[in-house]
Amino acid sequence: xxxxxxxxxxxxxxLDPQGKAVSGALDRLGVEEFTGVRIGKxxxxxxxxxxxxxxxxxxxxxxxxxLSNAVIEDVVGIEVVE
Amino acid sequence: MTAxxxxxxxPGSLDDGDAARAIxxxxxxxxxxxxxxxxxxxxxxxxxxxxxxxxxxxRAGAIAALAPIMAEVKDAAAKGxxxxxxxxxxxxxVEAHLLPGGLIRNAHQQFIRRDQRLRVENATTxxxxxYEAGQEIVIPLKNADGGYIASExxxxxxxxxxxxxxxxxxxxxxxxLRDIAGITNERGNVVGLMPHPEHAVEPGFGPDTSVAMRxxxxxxxxxxxxxxxxxASVA
Numbered sequence: 001x002x003x004x005x006x007x008x009x010x011x012x013x014x015l016d017p018q019g020k021a022v023s024g025a026l027d028r029l030g031v032e033e034f035t036g037v038r039i040g041k042x043x044x045x046x047x048x049x050x051x052x053x054x055x056x057x058x059x060x061x062x063x064x065x066x067l068s069n070a071v072i073e074d075v076v077g078i079e080v081v082e
Numbered sequence: 083m084t085a086x087x088x089x090x091x092x093p094g095s096l097d098d099g100d101a102a103r104a105i106x107x108x109x110x111x112x113x114x115x116x117x118x119x120x121x122x123x124x125x126x127x128x129x130x131x132x133x134x135x136x137x138x139x140x141r142a143g144a145i146a147a148l149a150p151i152m153a154e155v156k157d158a159a160a161k162g163x164x165x166x167x168x169x170x171x172x173x174x175x176v177e178a179h180l181l182p183g184g185l186i187r188n189a190h191q192q193f194i195r196r197d198q199r200l201r202v203e204n205a206t207t208x209x210x211x212x213y214e215a216g217q218e219i220v221i222p223l224k225n226a227d228g229g230y231i232a233s234e235x236x237x238x239x240x241x242x243x244x245x246x247x248x249x250x251x252x253x254x255x256x257x258x259l260r261d262i263a264g265i266t267n268e269r270g271n272v273v274g275l276m277p278h279p280e281h282a283v284e285p286g287f288g289p290d291t292s293v294a295m296r297x298x299x300x301x302x303x304x305x306x307x308x309x310x311x312x313x314a315s316v317a
Contacts, residue, residue: 010186014231015257017187066148069141069177071184072231 002047004059007077008068009040040076043067051080085110085312087305088125090155092117092146096133097168097280104280105129108305110312117149126312127164127208128155130171132224132278142185142227143173152178162315164208164308165272169225172264172274181265181274182240183232188225189257197289197298198223198277199251200263204244207270208311212303218251219300220289223277228256230263230276240265248275271311279304 010016019038026034045059056078063075087105089112091098102112113125117135122128135146146152152174159165159180167175175181188194197220205215213219232240237260240246248264256276264275279301282288288298 014186015189015229017189017191021191066144067140069144069184071176071182071233072141072186 002049002051003081004045004047004051004056005077005079005081006043006045006059006063006067006075007040007079008043008063008073009038009076010073012074014072040073041067056080083313083316085127085309086113086123086125087111087127087129087308088113088115088122089129089131090115090117090151091131092133092135092149092170092174094133094135094137095131095170097278098131098133100278100280101129101131101168104283104301104305107283108302108309110305110309115151117146117151120150120154122151122154122158126316127308128158128166129280130155130165130167130174131280132169132171135170135174138227141173141177143170143175143177146170146174147177156180159267159272162269162271164311166209166304166308167272167274168278168280169228169276172276173227175272175274180272181267182236183230183265185227185276186229186231187227188229188255193224193226194228194255195222195224196253196255197221198253198255198263200248200277201251202247203249204247204266204270206244207247207266207273207307209273209304209307210247210266211310212307220291220298221277221279221282221301222289223255225256225276228258228276230256230258230265232259237262243268247273248277 105112202213282301
């Protein structure tokens, strides 16, 4: 069954409190390889049948209008996974 | 005429009962409304109460902003009905694009509960006209996602047009840009704020004051302001 994966991230210029919390925990554990952590969301939209242009257009629309809030987030990827 | 003020209950609303009580104590009749309905039951004003609708899933207020009754709320707001969003209700109003900007997780990443000092910046809205411009008030604040954000240009516009209704004083409790605690739309009928006026309406149950413990009733004027606005629109 095909799945459309939508990735949403907090806007780059905004503070990401969740990512900052994880980054702080890594510091405390002595993990020093990473200079930052940012946390976003992954949505998996399952499709019963073929992913037509129309289905993809609907996915793009709800990604912009519902799955993300353009004031605070960016849709960074929409991808069809078989 | 007694003003009828609707309080909409969503799955996960917590402060709908307190909002109804505040409306009653300020002299109006509270009307319980349900998110799944398309009927505002002829109310004169609306309160979207605090809580954690839909468990704050997706984004705080995002799923509630898509509720059936929100279509009627948008229509009523466009016609000038006074609409107040408190905390989760404020989050719903920004998610429904009835107010600009967004609310994100508190900068310190923790839930916060405190009696919060505020300055009323705009005392001309439907919900703040019973205050004086510049008046300082203390009402409870309790939230996890209370950080108000908007683009620099949007913030400049809000400041320039006097749309910042309330500002945090003393402590910025959640990292809100420009210490913004509440905003209004251009028309002044739609107001949203993170702190809770409905928890400061009855002596014995409000914030402490210099006079007596729990005697603070600084939130009452939000509701009396709206009742006055309704009376003025009918007269």
